[in-house]
Amino acid sequence: MSDNNPEEEEKPKKKKGKMKGLIIGLLVVAVVGGGGAAGGFYVAGSMGGENVEPEDPNKPKIVLKDGTEVSEREAKTAMPSENENKFKVTYHQIEQPFTSNLSHSESFAQMSLAISTYYDERVFENVTEHEIALRSAVLLELGQQDPIELETPAGKVKLKGKLRDVINATLKEKAGFGGIEDVYFTSLVIQ
Structure with a gap:
């Protein structure tokens, strides 16, 4: 029985280790992806402001x-x-x-x-x-x-x-x- 118990104990530890690694990996992807998306929106917004149509010269100042x-x-x-x-x-x-x-x-x-x-x-x-x-x-x-x-x-x-x-x-x-x-x-x- 003692031979079976250590193997059973190792399996759950491996599952926990895999699950922990998977969660950390997903968090890293979410943070990096979110940061990249936020940066992309920021740059797109900044660039969009520069493409504003010129003001009408007949419009009052x-x-x-x-x-x-x-x-x-x-x-x-x-x-x-x-x-x-x-x-x-x-x-x-x-x-x-x-x-x-x-x-x-x-x-x-x-x-x-x-x-x-x-x-x-x-x-x-x-x-x-x-x-x-x-x-x-x-x-x-x-x-x-x-x-x-x-x-x-x-x-x-x-x-x-x-x-x-x-x-x-x-x-x-x-x-x-x-x-x-x-x-x-x-x-x-x-x-």
Whole structure:
């Protein structure tokens, strides 16, 4: 019996040794393969960034505070931190006021707007060129507003955001580029 026992004991040890070697081998393959795949994705991502299409020369440029005009790609490296704004803000007053009836009421609103951008004067040239389409879009948005909501500060802020989005969408449709950063009420009367 003692002859049989050592052989039986050796067999399980060999199985454990083979199993341990197999597990270690699989782990090494997984780590090396995963590292190779991660490296491949990193290199592919890095190379993919270099093949970006050139920017349209007719697209407005972002203006830095020192007056330098840069492309959007260059501006991304100069993006402002929360405490510091490196871009020059330019404002434009829309001359004629907007007057519209408000949704589901006998009330109406009259407002005057100004807009701002970090881009060059081409944005405001587009605003002037497409003013009729912009006025129509703003009036349609204004006519959908609830007069009770517009009486609150939060309602006014919400309307500002909607007007900015409507103006940018109209400019993108008509001129191929939006560029409006913010909308400002220079007067707002709700009756």
